[in-house]
Amino acid sequence: MTQNHLYLVDGSGYIFRAYHQLPPLTNQHGQPVGAVYGYTTMLWKLAEELGKAEGPTHMAVILDKGSHTFRNDMYDQYKAHRPPAPEDLVPQFPMIRDATRAFSLPCIEEAGYEADDIIATYTRAAVAAGWHVTIVSSDKDLMQLIQPGVDMYDTMKNERRGADYVMTKFGVRPDQLGDVLALMGDSVDNVPGVPGIGPKTASKLITEYGDLESVLAAAPDMKKSKMQENLIANAEMARLSRRLVALHDTMDLPEPLDDLALKGIPPEPLQAFLSHHGFKTLLNRLGAPAAAVAMAATAAVASDNAPPPPPPHAAEPAIDRSLYETVVTQDALDRWIAAAHAEGLVAVDTETDMLDCVSCGLVGISLAVGPNKACYIPVGHGGTDMFAERPEQLDKALVLAKLKPLLEDDAILKIGQNLKYDMTVLRRHGIEIAPYDDTIVMSFDLDAGQSLAGHGMDEAARVHLDHQCISFKEVVGTGKSQISFAEVPLPRATEYAAEDADVTLRLWKRFKTRIANEGANRVYELVDRPLVGVIAQMEHRGIKVDREHLSRLSAEFTAGIAALETEIHAIAGQPFAIGSTQQLGAILFDKLGYKGGKKGKSGAYSTDVTILEQLAAQGAPIASKVLEWRQLSKLKSTYTDALQAQINKDTGRVHTSYSLTGAQTGRLSSTDPNLQNIPIRTEVGRQIRHAFIAEPGNVILAADYSQIELRLAAHMADVPALKEAFAAGEDIHAATAMQLFGEVNRDTRGRAKTINFAILYGISRWGLAGRLEISADEAQDMISRYYERFPGISIYINETIEKARERGYTETLFGRKTWFPRIRAAVQHERQGAERAAINAPIQGTSADIIKRAMARMGPALEAAGLPGVKMLLQVHDELVFELPEGDVEAASAVIRRVMETAAEPIVKLSVPLGVEIGTGPSWGAAH
DNA sequence: ACCCTCACG
DNA sequence: GACGTACGTGAGGGTA
Known part of the structure; x- marks a missing residue:
């Protein structure tokens, strides 16, 4: 029985x-x-x-x-x-x-x-x-x-x-727990308890005296203290609480x-x-x-x-690479697929012959279904050289055909580290990974800003598993002697690749628990996880770039640079490397004798734009020439030359890579190339934007959130005057100018704009003084006036800093945490730097959350509206760039505007409207 | 590898 | 009393 x-x-x-x-x-x-x-x-x-x-x-x-x-x-x-x-x-x-x-x-x-x-x-x-x-x-x-x-x-x-858990958590036996609960009370159920007594004190008292009545009886003889008084005064409340927490059995x-x-x-x-x-x-x-x-x-x-x-x-067994398997037979492959089905989840990693996943070749795939239960399936080894021996391995098409149902199975969770890379690789082979978890994103949502926790696999393994992974460099070498992963011998490749999958799965287990326990679920599930697939798709699509346009610009810039160089050398009286700040400093301050002392720890002259502008204002012709030279060199080297080199041979488009973990605030960052800093502020620079074009019959559409960070600041700091101005659709900087200066003109509006931004960034009177070219005292007056007119702002700033200091992190409206370990630094300027960043992070981060939600919803919304030809290509923090058939502009604009303006809902109800401005044209430049 | 400078939001 | 002063990024060029 x-x-x-x-x-x-x-x-x-x-x-x-x-x-x-x-x-x-x-x-x-x-x-x-x-x-x-x-x-x-x-x-x-x-x-x-x-x-x-x-x-x-x-x-x-x-x-x-x-x-x-x-x-x-x-x-x-x-x-x-x-x-x-x-x-x-x-x-x-x-x-x-x-x-x-x-x-x-x-x-x-x-x-x-x-x-x-x-x-x-x-x-x-x-x-x-x-x-x-x-x-x-x-x-x-x-x-x-x-x-x-x-x-x-x-x-x-x-x-x-069991009882052990209660003992660990409350320090008492389960049968004493009712007495502890009675003393501490419960604010959620409104059980009164005894004021001033929390879990720690309650547990101590019950441990010491045995039960509630003994505690109350002993109270008069306890050492005089606030707690003792409270115990005596609230004895009846404690007894009532005891009856309330008692279970009726x-x-x-x-x-x-x-x-x-x-x-x-x-x-x-x-x-x-x-x-x-x-x-x-x-x-x-x-x-x-x-x-x-x-x-x-x-x-x-x-x-x-x-x-x-x-x-x-x-206890999880330690990582043992000797247990990994190289899969070279169909039977073995079937066995691993069955194991994944039995577990309901599988960690996946792909190995390729290049890091550029848009045109790289697939070399192998590793899987893990449990600790040390990992394998590597080579499919493209030894293929780089027609004379090289090709080790025995399964046919790529066969492996992909067998893995496709597993990787697309709704019931099997796929786990990856930086999955967007693997998604892009596999999408090119007709496989759409789903459902998935991404450990790099999980790590970021838990530990953004924690200086000790890197989100990359090797660092995460060190921090969370106390394990040193084989580094990619160790396997393929560096510099000239670097080889393709396809040339790595199979035993070595298996150790490396299977370890990645094994480590990924181990990390996932830890992060999964922590995400639930540490309140990261909202931001992970509602903001970041859905984005991984969306970003992979955007990277894969790329954007068309007009090579001729860029090379024309390059030629123009080259001519301009050469002419300026001659002029500058003539003024200097000698040739020198204009790009060298050292040499330029020597020319300006030593040879030509302009004023503008040394700066920085290195003791070198500073020659940045503010200094050169001052010199130009003093009537130094060389300064403005250098500024022009710098502008053109920058545009040529960073943009017109570099971008041409970035056009993908196969697609004719430029494919940036977005980092989901690049910015501590939750923003994306863009690399190789960075398409989030394409010039727009000057007319010359703006011409580069005209090189980003649509395919024939299509147009580029750019949709910008208008003043989103200020709107969020108005909401989060609860500033009625600002909220009303936004609700009424007013020019916010003009409205600020009216509040601060009592009149609106070019000058006051400009100053108000500077102050508005300064507020978002954590202001100091010296900083503002420098920007507005006024004295620190005047700047202080202006800040005080701002706080008076918008009192919510100073409260918000103080509360944000205080909370960050207490808890170590700030939070966005969607619960994204950013950690600030330096906010308790002893060194003042380190601490103040962290404080300024902490003021900004919730605002910048919430803005990032909102546009990310818009991005995740955009595809399905366009699909539902019957607009599958509308492609989202780029994100620039508060802007989304699309390519779409000319005929779709009107319908698409409506959908895009709606999705962007309502992206916070229903999780967050904003007390200000979000505004979106949309423009279209044959190029990105023309769409603004 | 590091600093400086400068492109963007 | 002096210091250095706005938040978040990435890339290129010069220098050590």
Whole structure:
């Protein structure tokens, strides 16, 4: 006879948790189902416990019914301040019952009692009958019930909890927990507790005196302190709190224990439920063999020889490269694919012969399904030289054909490190990876700004796994002797490539838990993860660049540079390298005797634009010539020459690479080439933008958020005057000028604009003084006036800095954290630098979050509007650039504007409108 | 490898 | 009392 084991599921507690931790999904009927989905996956997980040694023989889901319980009669303030359930959660409550029925599980609720009391009652009854009980919940109140034979199970953290857990968390035995909870109170449920006593003090007192009454009795004799006074004054509150946190375990059982026996889960109702809501991943798994086994199993067959469940914290074996396999036969490949199916997830990494993923060749693919369970599948080794020997390996087309169903399987999670690279490579072979997680993005969403945590794999492995990866350089060498990965011998290639997949999977496990625990879910799921595929696509598309136009400009610039060089050398009286700041400094300040001392630690003369402009104003003709020379050299070397070299031979387009982890604030950055700093501010520079063109029959469309950071500042700092100006569609700098100076003209508007930006960046009076060419005192007056007119701003700045100092990070409206380790630096200017960055990060970061959401939604929105020919090509922080058929301009503009203007919704409700300006033309330059 | 300068938001 | 002063990026050229 096997031991009966009752699982009591805290359904109400779970649904709130699921709601807050999961994205706001909507099913095909337009109903919000995020929490329902979370709830369903939890039941699924429990269903998979069926038949296991520790698995359930009996199960019930317990729910709250109504809100008035006997506790309200006891204390009318109980749960009084709890805000009403969120709008999009309310309709999900009845669906929870549907989900429970779909799993053929009993659902128990009783008016006048909370779910906790029902759970307590069943626990007492089951223990009395000699059963085991597992309470599926993470609620601290329920931890009071833990005792021999009774444990708790947190499905989200995949953790079983016994008395040890309570001891670690609260420092007391489970049977003392009620006393601790009574002393500390609970602000969410409005249990009063004793003022000034938190978890630490409560635990200390109970440990010392044994129980609540002893603490209260001993209070008069304690050392005089605020706490002692509070204990005496609030003894009755403590006793009331004790009764409020006590679980009521003597109600009548709504259903007899034996009726909760599990009889197996018929698949039909479950299937109907899953397909009604479109939960495809689970639906597919319902068909998968592993799940089918679990579903068919009945509780009664929990036999003695069933394998024990793996311990929840099985120590992960150290990385052992000798265990990796080189896959060169079909059988072996099939075996790995089956292993991935059995796990439900697989880490993937691709190896290529070049780093440029738009035209590189695929050399091999590595997979990992568990610690040290990793393999490398070579498909393109030895092919670079027709005389080189080609090692035995599987045919590339065959491997890709076998992997395609796995990599595209809705039910199998693909995990990669910087997946957009692998996505681009595989997309060229007709494979669209989905669903996926990207560990580089996960790392960034957890640790942006943490100086110790690099997001690249080698550094992440060092930091999180204490493991030194084989570096790419070690494998292929550097400089002239560098070889292609295709030439790396297979054993060596396997060690390197399989390790990458192994490490990626190990990192994923850690990050996955942390993301849930550290509140990074929102930004990861709602902002960054969806973007990975979008970015991969944009990089892959590239943008067409007119080579002739650029080379014409190059020639013009060359001529201009040569002429200026002659003039400059003539004025200097000698030839010198104008680009050398050292030589230029010597000419200007030593030979020609202009004033403008040394600067910087290096002791070198500074010759930057502000200095040269000062000299020019003093009447130094050489200074303005040098400035012109610099402008042209910059444009030629960085843009007109470099961009031509970046045009891809195969596509005729320029493919930038976006880094999702490049900017600490959450912005993207662009490299090879950087297309986020193409000139626009000067007329000469702007000509370069005209080289970015559309294909025949198409046009370029540029859509810019107008003043998005100032709008966000107005919202986040709650500045009524600014919000009203934005709502009325006013010129914001003019409105600021009116507020500060009482009149609007060119001068005051310009100053107001400078101040507006200065505010976003964390102002100092000296900085502002320098920009406006006024004294520091005048600048201080201006700042003070700004704070007076817009009081929210100074409050926001102080609060932001204070929070950052306290917690170590700032947060955007979407919960993106940026860490500022230097905000507690002892060195003043380091600390102040961190403070300025901390003021800016929430604003810049929220703006980045919003445009990222717009980007993730853009493709589906255009598709839905019947505009599949509209292609998003570039992102420049507050601007999106598209290429589209001429005839689509009007329809596309409407969709693009709508998606961009509503990108924050429904997660964040802004109190200012977001404005978008759209322009079109034959080139990027013409579209502005 | 580092600094300086300058292109963008 | 002096210091150095706006946030976030990437790239090219010169120099050591």
